[in-house]
Amino acid sequence: MFESVLVANRGEIARRIVRTVKCMGLRAIAVHSEADTDLPFVREADEAFLLGPAAPAQSYLDVAKVIEACRATGARAVHPGYGFLAENAAFARAVIDAGLVWVGPAPDAIERMGDKINARNLMEAAGVPVAAGTREPVTGLPQALAAAAEIGYPVMVKTAGGGGGIGMGVAHDEAGLAGAFQTAVRAAERFSGRTGSEGGGAGPAILLERYIQRARHVEVQILGTADGTVVALGERDCSVQRRHQKVVEESPSPGVTPELRERMLAAAVRAGEAVGYRGAGTVECLVDADEQDFVFLEMNTRLQVEHPVTELVTGVDLVEQQLRVAAGEPVTFTAAPPRGHAIELRVYAEDPKRFFPGPGKIDVWEEPAGPGIRLDSGYVAGNTVTPFYDPLMAKLCVHGDDREEALARAREAVAAFRVEGPKNNLPFLAELLDDAEFAGGDYDTGLVARMRS
Incomplete structure (x- = not known):
């Protein structure tokens, strides 16, 4: 196992990766822009390196600067998180060429799955259903x-x-x-x-x-191990979306039958095997809610924003397993059926009606806490949500013995979460949790549009 990991990202996902890196006894190294100097992920890392100005092209997306940060800090491995350079095959190759460990799939797997047309053709050849x-x-x-x-x-x-x-x-x-x-x-x-x-x-x-008229967006979490095995760790329903962007995810999907789930998980394993996948990845599918059938949508060759719901129902720390696979070590879990039900609600600095970004200084930040509640946040009171990056502030995650208990905990947690300063979508999340269609579980990707029509 390498002794240090540079986290090539920011905000809540950088903070979350830093947490696991330090729990494993490794040295966590953060990189950051001038705009993010005061954020928690910078303070909580063992070492931090300033990349440059706020503009992503001059900081988080600058491959040369990230490699320079690795050399300056003595980092031995690079975890890209999600977004920014996470699915950039050229960056993965630059990391490897620099003699560092890339925490992710091989660059050629990233490349092959990065083009949706090539990906669907490859999946069709592997026996994965496509539209x-x-x-x-x-x-x-x-x-x-x-x-x-x-x-x-x-x-x-x-x-x-x-x-x-x-x-x-x-x-x-x-x-x-x-x-x-x-x-x-x-x-x-x-x-x-x-x-x-x-x-x-x-x-x-x-x-x-x-186009599937009444579709659910359901994805399968896969993990390619160091010995070449690909395992599926259940599915997540990501159908609550605005402008084709996910807002709420849950696992298991309330709209998937056991028979359909079995077929989807088997297809996801075939998809991973078709590209010799290593590390954490996600096979996204569209489910025809009426026909109870599915087709391949795309494959995300990285850790997903919504990975906490899988962690909550499986007990598996996906970041830890990513690091172990990258180091060539065996995974430290035994696949088992998911336990209970988990929901993730993305808390954005945005208008809760029209969903336009609303950055600003955070005057009040009071987090909910209690049994079954997990909060992956990127900010604390006094920080500023700037307009330079995605307005995601936190991911409020809950777990219960069943969906009814998870929904009850989600309602209580949203009501207890206080954010003042920037606009935020907590009022929308409260509205969603009380919506009869969502609460009943029989919803599709058109739910938010119907709520706002």
Whole structure:
């Protein structure tokens, strides 16, 4: 086992990784921007290195500066968390080329799963169900119209690269497809940093897939061990979303039958085996709530934001297992059926009605506590949520013997959580927990839109 780990991230996920690194008796090294100097993750690390200004391109996304930080601090391993450089194959290679240990899957696995078209083709070949869709990049509207006619409306339009649901849109007819296609193209250009006029005039790669009318977003946590085994650690339901961005997750999914769960977990293991996966990863699926069937959506080659719900129902520290796999050590748990029910609620600095970011100084920060409550937070009173990064402030997680108990604990915890200063979505989370559709468990990805219509 290496003796030190540099955490190439910020906020709540950096703080959470630092906690496990120190619990394992290893030295935790933080990197940070000028804007984040006073945040808890910087203070709680054994050592901290200033990367540069607040702008991510000059700090957290600057590969050369992160490698420099490793050399300056004597770090032996790099954990990327999620976001920023976590799914950047070039960064993973730079870490390895510098003689350091990369805490994540092999760069080629990141690359192969980073392109949604390549990923779905690979998954189809491995026997993982995929939706009817395009097997080659769609680079122009005429090609998109022809593909949609073959697939059948409605279709989902999305970029081949990138994640987080940015640029996604649903087209119900040719007129709708023209708008959705242009939205996806603009998102792809922002993601890649190039326009369709470059590289011989070909536009960005777009993917079209058959749209599932009443879909649940359900993902399976996998772990590829050092000996090559891939195990599945249950599923998470991530269907509560605004603008295709997750807000609440729970495990197990209330919308998945035991038979469907068994098929999904087996498919996720096949997906991991198809790319020789090592470390923690997530196989995301769309579940047809009416047909009780599923298709592959994408694979996230990193730790997920919502990993705490899996930890709560399995008792497995996923960060610890990531570090052990990266060091070539065997995992320290025995896979067992999940216990009880867990829910994660993302607490954002945003308007609870329209979900627009609302950064600002935190004047009051009073955290809930008690049996079955876990809070992964990135801030304390006196800190400032700046406009430079994602407005996620904390993840409020609860565990109960069953879903009813978990919901009751979630309601109590949200009511006890006080945040004053920046706008926050705690009022929305309270509203959601009392919503009959969510409380009943029979919801889909359109729930938030219906609540706000």
